[in-house]
Amino acid sequence: MHKKKRNIFIPISLLLFLLLVTTLIVAFKPESKNDHVISHRGASGEEIEHTFKAYDLALEYGTKYIEQDLVTSKDGTLYVSHDDNAERITGVDKNYNDMNDKEIDNLKTEDGQHILKLEDVFEEYGDSTDYLVELKENETQAEPFEELVKEHGLQDHIIVQAKNPEALEQLAEGFPDMPKLMLVNDDEEMNNAIDSDYVDIIGANARLMDEEHVAKAHDIDPE
Numbered sequence: 001m002h003k004k005k006r007n008i009f010i011p012i013s014l015l016l017f018l019l020l021v022t023t024l025i026v027a028f029k030p031e032s033k034n035d036h037v038i039s040h041r042g043a044s045g046e047e048i049e050h051t052f053k054a055y056d057l058a059l060e061y062g063t064k065y066i067e068q069d070l071v072t073s074k075d076g077t078l079y080v081s082h083d084d085n086a087e088r089i090t091g092v093d094k095n096y097n098d099m100n101d102k103e104i105d106n107l108k109t110e111d112g113q114h115i116l117k118l119e120d121v122f123e124e125y126g127d128s129t130d131y132l133v134e135l136k137e138n139e140t141q142a143e144p145f146e147e148l149v150k151e152h153g154l155q156d157h158i159i160v161q162a163k164n165p166e167a168l169e170q171l172a173e174g175f176p177d178m179p180k181l182m183l184v185n186d187d188e189e190m191n192n193a194i195d196s197d198y199v200d201i202i203g204a205n206a207r208l209m210d211e212e213h214v215a216k217a218h219d220i221d222p223e
Contacts, residue, residue: 035064036064037062037063037064037065038063038064038065038066038067038132039054039055039058039061039063039065039066039067040067041054041067041069041082042054042055042056042057042058042066042067043055043057043058043061048089048109048110048111048113049082049089050068050069050080050081050082050089050115050116051109051113051116052113052116052124053111053113055121055124055125059125059129063129064129064130065129065130065131065132065159066121066125066129066130066131066132067131067132067133067134068080068118068121068131068132068133068134069081069082069134069136070118070133070134070135070136070137070141070145071083071084071096071097071136071137072096072097072137072140072141072144073096073097073099073100073101073104074097074098074099074100074101075100075101076144077101077104077117077119077144078117078118078119078141078144078145078148079096079104079115079116079117079118080115080116080117080118080120080121081096081115084096084097084136086099086104086107086115089109089115090107090108090109090115091110092107118133118145118148119148119152122148122149122152122154123152126152126154127153127154127156127157129157130157130158130159131154131157131158131159132158132159132161132181133145133158133159133160133161134160134161134162134183135160135161135162135167138162138163138164138166138167139162139164139166139167139170141167142167142170142171143170145160145171146171146174146175149175150174155175155177155178156177156178158178159178159179159180159181159201160175160178160179160180160181161180161181161182161183161201161203162180162181162182162183163182163183163184165182165192165193165196165198165199168180168182168196168198168199169196169198171198172197172198179200179201180198180199180200180201181199181200181201181202181203182196182199182201182202182203183203184202184203184204184205184208185205185207185208186205186208187208187213190202190204190208190213190216190217194216194217194220202217204217
């Protein structure tokens with residue numbers, strides 16, 4: 001009798017298939033976010049700043065925080081823009097606080113994207129990422145910012161920053177555990193930030209980034 005040959009093609013094929021699937025899973029497994037990376041205006045070096053494309057790319061790169069600068073429309077709505085004026089991004093030479101919501105919503109970037117409301121950003125990403133939000137108009141934006149954050153339940157996902165200490169102090173009661181960052185440009189402002197109980201992080205101008213000032217900030221008693 002002839003011994004029946006064993007068909008090894010099927011098990012070898014199955015093994016190769018499993019190895020391929022495992023390799024693909026490893027190759028496409030998303031990396032954990034880097035806790036020390038904040039994307040300024042999103043991935044603004046490759047996409048138009050403060051747009052969904054810029055934020056999406058930053059998140060794809062693994063950023064921990066996406067940053068928003070806030071301006072306010074004539075209707076009191078918080079929009080996301082680094083500039084007070086819309087010309088650089090949209091070609092329309094008009095300040096955001098001189099335009100109502102409808103006017104701003106009709107603006108477009110050169111690649112056809114809209115100027116985002118802060119609410120748009122929160123609705124798009126929710127608690128899937130963290131945010132660094134600057135109140136460019138300081139305490140005048142504190143109340144609408146607080147209302148929007150509470151509405152979306154994102155107080156544990158935000159660092160809020162402002163240049164005016166009153167804005168951060170105003171938010172300290174409603175958000176005692178939200179990290180608060182004060183932007184400082186000189187020694188007086190830095191000393192005020194150091195002496196403030198409600199300031200958790202100091203964002204110093206490059207002129208202050210020397211050994212003396214860094215040591216002064218680090219020597220703060222955490223208690």
